[in-house]
Amino acid sequence: MIEALSNKIAVHIKKNVPDHPASVAVLKHALAVILNMVFITGLTIAISVFTGRIREVLTIMAAFAFLRQMTGGLHLKSGMGCVAVSTLLFTGLSFVHLDYRWSMIATVISMILILIFAPAGIEKQTRIPPRYFPLLKAGAFIVVSFNLWVANPFIAVSFFAQSLLLISIRR
Template sequence: MIEPLALRMAQHIKMVVPDHPASVPVLKHALAVILNVVFITGLTLVISIFTGRMREVLTIMAAFAFLRQMTGGIHLKSGMGCVAVSTLLFTGLSFIKLNYNWTIGATLVSMSLIFIFAPAGIERQTRIPPRYFPLLKAIAFITVSLNLWIAYPFIAISFFVQSLTLINIRR
């Protein structure tokens, strides 16, 4: 659903603005990314209104997205698969209750996974030169370590799940 919609939108843009420097495939890719984010965010927030977990969901999504920008992680093959999995994941995580010890434990495991695996799979996803990847790892590590002080359970669980996406079983 996302890919065909992005293609139709890209073709329309190119038809209306034929001199636009971006090609249809480039526009399609950019629009697919935007639509993906819009669908995930919109659907998750609508569900969170009904579940009464909006604050938790907003925290989880923000923490997940922030860390993902620095560390990368696995990507699903289809846009709709990503929307479905992400929406279910963010909604489901908002119902997990961690006590202080589990919060600290999840944060320590996240720090370890980032230290070992980050960044993962961002080579073709970013314009940041590879020479800065160690800096991304350090910033991500420090960011996650701040939760040892804050000890917020929903940040811990979000960071934990995001850091799990760094593990590439096919290595």
């Protein structure tokens, strides 16, 4: 659905602005990324209104997205699959209650996984040269380590979920 919609919009843009420097394929990809983010965010927030977990979901999504930009991780093949899995993940995580001890354990495990696996799968996703990947790893490690001070259980569970997505069996 996302691919078809982004293609339809891209073709429409190219038809109305034929001199646009971007090709239909480039426009389609950019639009697919934007639509994916809009659908995930919109659907997750809509569900959180009904579950009464808006603050938790916003915290989880922000922490997850921030860390994901530095670490990469598993990507699903389908845009709608990504929307479904991400929405279920964020909504489900909003119901996880960690006490202080488990928040610290989840944060430390996340830090270890980042040191071992980050960044993962970003080679074709970013314009950042590989020579800067160690800085991404260090930045991600520092970001996650701040939760040792903040001790937010929803940030801990979000970072933990994202760090698990760094693990690749094919490595």
